[in-house]
Amino acid sequence: MEYQFIRQEPCREKVIFVLTLDRKKLKERVLIGTEDEVRSRLEGNEGAELACDTTNPLGTLLIRFDKDPEGNWNRLGLAPLRDAMHTNRWEQPALEQAAGKFLSGKYQSGEPICQYTAFRIWNAYLKTREKRRREIACEKFITEMARLTAAFRIENAMEYDPESGTPGRLDTRSLYYRRTPAEHTRLDLWFPDSSRRMECVAAYDSFLPLITYYLNRLSDWGLYFRQCKVCGKFFLAKSLRYELCSDKCRKKQALQNKREFDERARENDYDHQYKNECQGWRNVINKAKKTPGFPADRLARMKEAFEGFKKEALRRKALVKNKESSPEEFRNWIIMQKNLLLDIMDGS
Numbered sequence: 434m435e436y437q438f439i440r441q442e443p444c445r446e447k448v449i450f451v452l453t454l455d456r457k458k459l460k461e462r463v464l465i466g467t468e469d470e471v472r473s474r475l476e477g478n479e480g481a482e483l484a485c486d487t488t489n490p491l492g493t494l495l496i497r498f499d500k501d502p503e504g505n506w507n508r509l510g511l512a513p514l515r516d517a518m519h520t521n522r523w524e525q526p527a528l529e530q531a532a533g534k535f536l537s538g539k540y541q542s543g544e545p546i547c548q549y550t551a552f553r554i555w556n557a558y559l560k561t562r563e564k565r566r567r568e569i570a571c572e573k574f575i576t577e578m579a580r581l582t583a584a585f586r587i588e589n590a591m592e593y594d595p596e597s598g599t600p601g602r603l604d605t606r607s608l609y610y611r612r613t614p615a616e617h618t619r620l621d622l623w624f625p626d627s628s629r630r631m632e633c634v635a636a637y638d639s640f641l642p643l644i645t646y647y648l649n650r651l652s653d654w655g656l657y658f659r660q661c662k663v664c665g666k667f668f669l670a671k672s673l674r675y676e677l678c679s680d681k682c683r684k685k686q687a688l689q690n691k692r693e694f695d696e697r698a699r700e701n702d703y704d705h706q707y708k709n710e711c712q713g714w715r716n717v718i719n720k721a722k723k724t725p726g727f728p729a730d731r732l733a734r735m736k737e738a739f740e741g742f743k744k745e746a747l748r749r750k751a752l753v754k755n756k757e758s759s760p761e762e763f764r765n766w767i768i769m770q771k772n773l774l775l776d777i778m779d780g781s
């Protein structure tokens with residue numbers, strides 16, 4: 434849904450953030466809208482008007498959760514709006530435009546968490562401007578919105594053990610939870626479909642209980658956070674055996690494996706050529722042995738040369754293996770050695 438961050442009639446209805454998780458298909462679905470419209474959509478009414486209805490791989494919300502260690506949501510989004518409500522009407526447009534630019538960027542990111550937060554901040558500001566006792570209303574507005582953006586300042590919503598990949602559990606003993614009223618840390622649990630198999634949670638005041646719920650579910654289901662070996666993205670897997678996040682990355686990995694195999698084959702070709710050459714020397718020597726009247730001293734020299742060839746070849750192979758020589762140099766040397774054997778056989 435397109436939304437403009439300008440002065441307009443605010444939305445009077447309560448807009449909520451709804452999450453439903455599909456364990457079987459490893460999918461998450463996020464819906465943003467009023468409760469009636471969200472319930473209607475979940476019951477199959479595609480005509481229900483929502484601000485967002487998106488489905489992604491399970492864990493996407495946590496993996497891509499907005500991080501704000503510098504407090505930009507408060508500094509660039511909330512602070513200008515607070516100042517706008519404490520200044521004269523001529524200075525208000527510039528402050529509103531500054532906040533609107535920041536919030537619009539977040540909204541257009543396409544991330545449901547950012548879209549919902551940006552809308553809530555702007556809509557709350559529009560309603561606060563209508564209050565007669567604006568200063569009191571402004572403080573309430575800042576407090577509520579700061580609570581909503583508090584989740585952006587946690588270190589990582591994707592809490593997990595780096596070694597095992599096991600999802601962690603957000604610490605509910607944190608200062609945030611101890612200072613926040615209980616009614617602001619709750620989630621509404623729904624079972625909207627007729628079979629009561631679909632479980633949904635709805636958040637309004639804070640994302641922190643939503644994160645806690647998500648991590649707990651993943652932990653209960655025995656899923657693991659993994660980092661793809663090809664693209665580096667994080668994903669959820671049913672087992673630690675999974676190292677690739679998608680068919681696209683699996684195809685890339687297969688192609689890379691083939692390239693590496695071919696490269697190793699090319700690099701190891703010198704070893705095959707050495708074995709082939711050894712067999713070639715044996716064939717020549719065996720032929721000499723079977724030749725009636727072949728001089729014994731010449732045959733002895735051929736055997737001695739063969740032993741010398743193998744000893745020197747092994748030394749040169751070690752140099753190639755240690756990257757002190759190249760396979761091409763080794764192959765060229767082998768070709769030249771064959772002439773030595775043929776010269777001895779001919780009596781040269």
